[in-house]
Amino acid sequence: DSGVTQTPKHLITATGQRVTLRCSPRSGDLSVYWYQQSLDQGLQFLIQYYNGEERAKGNILERFSAQQFPDLHSELNLSSLELGDSALYFCASSLGGPEQFFGPGTRLTVL
Protein backbone atom coordinates (compact mmCIF):
# COMPACT_ATOMS: atom_id res chain seq x y z
CA ASP A 1 0.00 0.00 0.00
CA SER A 2 1.59 3.24 -1.23
CA GLY A 3 -0.56 5.50 0.94
CA VAL A 4 -2.05 7.19 -2.12
CA THR A 5 -5.77 6.70 -2.55
CA GLN A 6 -7.84 7.12 -5.67
CA THR A 7 -11.57 7.07 -6.09
CA PRO A 8 -13.51 5.65 -7.72
CA LYS A 9 -11.77 2.42 -8.62
CA HIS A 10 -13.92 1.91 -11.69
CA LEU A 11 -16.01 4.34 -13.67
CA ILE A 12 -18.26 3.57 -16.61
CA THR A 13 -19.84 6.41 -18.49
CA ALA A 14 -21.05 7.44 -21.92
CA THR A 15 -19.52 9.58 -24.62
CA GLY A 16 -20.02 13.29 -24.12
CA GLN A 17 -20.24 13.01 -20.36
CA ARG A 18 -18.02 14.58 -17.69
CA VAL A 19 -16.35 12.77 -14.82
CA THR A 20 -14.15 13.67 -11.87
CA LEU A 21 -11.38 11.47 -10.57
CA ARG A 22 -10.12 12.03 -7.07
CA CYS A 23 -6.71 11.51 -5.55
CA SER A 24 -5.52 11.81 -1.97
CA PRO A 25 -1.72 11.92 -1.71
CA ARG A 26 0.39 10.37 1.02
CA SER A 27 0.37 12.31 4.22
CA GLY A 28 2.87 15.16 3.91
CA ASP A 29 3.39 14.89 0.17
CA LEU A 30 3.01 18.22 -1.59
CA SER A 31 3.25 17.09 -5.21
CA VAL A 32 0.57 15.27 -7.13
CA TYR A 33 1.05 13.87 -10.61
CA TRP A 34 -1.55 12.47 -12.98
CA TYR A 35 -0.75 9.81 -15.57
CA GLN A 36 -2.87 8.14 -18.20
CA GLN A 37 -2.32 4.55 -19.31
CA SER A 38 -4.09 3.72 -22.54
CA LEU A 39 -3.59 0.89 -24.98
CA ASP A 40 -2.35 3.08 -27.79
CA GLN A 41 -0.41 5.77 -25.87
CA GLY A 42 1.05 3.72 -23.05
CA LEU A 43 1.79 5.39 -19.73
CA GLN A 44 2.11 9.11 -20.12
CA PHE A 45 2.35 12.12 -17.86
CA LEU A 46 -0.60 14.49 -17.86
CA ILE A 47 -0.06 17.18 -15.26
CA GLN A 48 1.64 17.99 -11.96
CA TYR A 49 0.57 20.13 -9.05
CA TYR A 50 2.76 21.25 -6.20
CA ASN A 51 1.17 22.68 -3.07
CA GLY A 52 -1.86 23.89 -4.96
CA GLU A 53 -0.07 25.33 -7.96
CA GLU A 54 0.19 23.82 -11.40
CA ARG A 55 3.85 22.94 -11.93
CA ALA A 56 4.03 21.15 -15.26
CA LYS A 57 1.86 19.96 -18.09
CA GLY A 58 2.36 16.98 -20.31
CA ASN A 59 0.14 15.54 -22.98
CA ILE A 60 -3.08 16.68 -21.41
CA LEU A 61 -6.04 17.41 -23.66
CA GLU A 62 -7.86 20.73 -23.39
CA ARG A 63 -10.99 18.79 -22.41
CA PHE A 64 -9.13 17.67 -19.29
CA SER A 65 -8.35 19.84 -16.30
CA ALA A 66 -7.07 19.32 -12.81
CA GLN A 67 -6.69 21.14 -9.54
CA GLN A 68 -5.15 20.62 -6.15
CA PHE A 69 -7.05 21.78 -3.12
CA PRO A 70 -5.75 23.33 0.13
CA ASP A 71 -5.90 19.94 1.83
CA LEU A 72 -3.63 18.73 -1.01
CA HIS A 73 -6.04 16.28 -2.55
CA SER A 74 -6.39 16.58 -6.29
CA GLU A 75 -9.12 16.10 -8.83
CA LEU A 76 -8.84 15.37 -12.51
CA ASN A 77 -11.82 16.49 -14.53
CA LEU A 78 -12.48 14.90 -17.89
CA SER A 79 -15.21 16.38 -20.06
CA SER A 80 -16.83 15.72 -23.44
CA LEU A 81 -15.60 12.19 -23.09
CA GLU A 82 -14.71 10.16 -26.13
CA LEU A 83 -14.21 6.44 -26.58
CA GLY A 84 -10.46 7.02 -26.76
CA ASP A 85 -10.42 8.45 -23.25
CA SER A 86 -10.99 4.97 -21.87
CA ALA A 87 -7.88 4.29 -19.86
CA LEU A 88 -6.39 3.66 -16.47
CA TYR A 89 -5.66 6.95 -14.73
CA PHE A 90 -2.99 6.98 -12.08
CA CYS A 91 -2.25 9.56 -9.49
CA ALA A 92 1.15 9.69 -7.84
CA SER A 93 2.47 11.81 -5.02
CA SER A 94 5.86 12.85 -3.73
CA LEU A 95 7.27 15.13 -1.10
CA GLY A 96 9.11 17.01 -3.83
CA GLY A 97 11.88 14.65 -4.80
CA PRO A 98 12.15 12.28 -7.75
CA GLU A 99 10.48 9.20 -6.32
CA GLN A 100 6.75 9.04 -6.77
CA PHE A 101 4.27 6.81 -5.03
CA PHE A 102 1.45 5.60 -7.21
CA GLY A 103 -2.15 5.09 -6.28
CA PRO A 104 -4.11 2.02 -7.39
CA GLY A 105 -5.58 3.83 -10.38
CA THR A 106 -9.06 4.59 -11.65
CA ARG A 107 -10.22 2.56 -14.62
CA LEU A 108 -12.41 4.68 -16.87
CA THR A 109 -14.56 3.05 -19.50
CA VAL A 110 -16.35 5.28 -21.98
CA LEU A 111 -19.15 3.55 -23.88
Added chain:
Amino acid sequence: AQKVTQAQTEISVVEKEDVTLDCVYETRDTTYYLFWYKQPPSGELVFLIRRNSFDEQNEISGRYSWNFQKSTSSFNFTITASQVVDSAVYFCALIKTSGTYKYIFGTGTRLKVLA
Protein backbone atom coordinates in the same frame (compact mmCIF):
# COMPACT_ATOMS: atom_id res chain seq x y z
CA ALA B 1 14.68 14.69 -25.51
CA GLN B 2 14.28 11.80 -23.15
CA LYS B 3 13.18 8.39 -24.23
CA VAL B 4 12.94 4.89 -22.83
CA THR B 5 12.85 1.88 -25.12
CA GLN B 6 11.72 -1.56 -24.10
CA ALA B 7 12.05 -3.48 -27.32
CA GLN B 8 10.61 -6.71 -25.97
CA THR B 9 6.85 -6.45 -26.16
CA GLU B 10 6.13 -9.86 -24.72
CA ILE B 11 8.24 -12.67 -23.33
CA SER B 12 7.10 -16.15 -22.38
CA VAL B 13 9.20 -18.45 -20.24
CA VAL B 14 8.66 -21.66 -18.39
CA GLU B 15 8.74 -21.55 -14.63
CA LYS B 16 12.25 -21.69 -13.12
CA GLU B 17 13.85 -20.23 -16.22
CA ASP B 18 15.87 -17.05 -15.93
CA VAL B 19 14.66 -14.07 -17.93
CA THR B 20 16.14 -10.67 -18.72
CA LEU B 21 14.06 -7.63 -19.57
CA ASP B 22 15.87 -5.00 -21.56
CA CYS B 23 15.68 -1.26 -21.09
CA VAL B 24 17.56 1.32 -23.15
CA TYR B 25 17.24 5.00 -22.42
CA GLU B 26 18.16 8.31 -23.99
CA THR B 27 18.80 11.51 -22.13
CA ARG B 28 21.04 14.54 -22.40
CA ASP B 29 21.00 15.04 -18.66
CA THR B 30 24.06 14.00 -16.72
CA THR B 31 22.11 13.22 -13.60
CA TYR B 32 18.95 11.22 -13.68
CA TYR B 33 17.13 8.34 -12.04
CA LEU B 34 16.02 5.08 -13.53
CA PHE B 35 13.20 2.95 -12.21
CA TRP B 36 11.56 -0.40 -12.74
CA TYR B 37 7.90 -0.95 -11.93
CA LYS B 38 5.80 -4.08 -12.04
CA GLN B 39 2.17 -3.99 -13.08
CA PRO B 40 0.39 -7.24 -12.17
CA PRO B 41 -2.97 -8.14 -13.72
CA SER B 42 -4.71 -6.26 -10.90
CA GLY B 43 -3.38 -3.05 -12.45
CA GLU B 44 -1.45 -1.25 -9.74
CA LEU B 45 2.11 -0.07 -10.28
CA VAL B 46 4.53 -1.71 -7.89
CA PHE B 47 7.89 -0.05 -7.34
CA LEU B 48 10.86 -2.39 -7.76
CA ILE B 49 14.00 -0.31 -7.84
CA ARG B 50 15.43 3.19 -8.23
CA ARG B 51 18.94 3.79 -9.51
CA ASN B 52 20.82 7.10 -9.54
CA SER B 53 22.89 7.80 -12.66
CA PHE B 54 26.03 8.10 -10.54
CA ASP B 55 25.62 4.64 -9.08
CA GLU B 56 26.52 1.97 -11.57
CA GLN B 57 26.71 -0.81 -9.05
CA ASN B 58 24.59 -3.76 -9.95
CA GLU B 59 21.96 -4.67 -7.43
CA ILE B 60 20.47 -7.94 -6.35
CA SER B 61 17.32 -8.37 -4.35
CA GLY B 62 16.34 -11.97 -3.90
CA ARG B 63 15.58 -13.39 -7.34
CA TYR B 64 15.74 -9.93 -8.93
CA SER B 65 18.89 -8.29 -10.20
CA TRP B 66 19.59 -5.17 -12.19
CA ASN B 67 22.47 -4.34 -14.50
CA PHE B 68 23.05 -0.63 -15.09
CA GLN B 69 25.56 0.32 -17.78
CA LYS B 70 25.92 4.00 -18.62
CA SER B 71 28.24 3.20 -21.52
CA THR B 72 25.39 1.50 -23.34
CA SER B 73 22.56 3.50 -21.71
CA SER B 74 20.96 0.33 -20.51
CA PHE B 75 19.30 -0.72 -17.29
CA ASN B 76 18.37 -4.36 -17.66
CA PHE B 77 16.35 -6.44 -15.21
CA THR B 78 16.86 -10.13 -14.65
CA ILE B 79 14.56 -12.50 -12.82
CA THR B 80 16.24 -15.69 -11.74
CA ALA B 81 14.22 -18.90 -11.38
CA SER B 82 11.03 -17.23 -12.57
CA GLN B 83 7.72 -18.04 -10.94
CA VAL B 84 4.15 -17.81 -12.15
CA VAL B 85 3.60 -14.87 -9.78
CA ASP B 86 6.18 -12.93 -11.77
CA SER B 87 3.73 -12.75 -14.66
CA ALA B 88 3.06 -9.06 -15.17
CA VAL B 89 3.91 -6.09 -17.31
CA TYR B 90 7.21 -4.50 -16.36
CA PHE B 91 7.96 -0.86 -17.01
CA CYS B 92 11.28 0.91 -17.09
CA ALA B 93 11.16 4.65 -16.43
CA LEU B 94 13.50 7.63 -16.51
CA ILE B 95 13.34 10.83 -14.57
CA LYS B 96 15.74 13.76 -14.57
CA THR B 97 16.95 15.18 -11.30
CA SER B 98 16.07 18.80 -11.93
CA GLY B 99 12.95 20.63 -12.90
CA THR B 100 9.76 18.68 -13.12
CA TYR B 101 10.05 15.10 -11.97
CA LYS B 102 7.78 13.58 -14.56
CA TYR B 103 8.38 9.97 -15.39
CA ILE B 104 9.17 8.95 -18.92
CA PHE B 105 7.99 5.38 -19.20
CA GLY B 106 8.92 2.73 -21.68
CA THR B 107 6.15 0.84 -23.42
CA GLY B 108 6.48 -2.09 -21.06
CA THR B 109 7.32 -5.75 -21.45
CA ARG B 110 4.65 -8.33 -20.76
CA LEU B 111 6.18 -11.34 -19.05
CA LYS B 112 4.27 -14.61 -19.02
CA VAL B 113 5.63 -17.35 -16.83
CA LEU B 114 4.12 -20.69 -17.64
CA ALA B 115 3.79 -23.45 -15.08
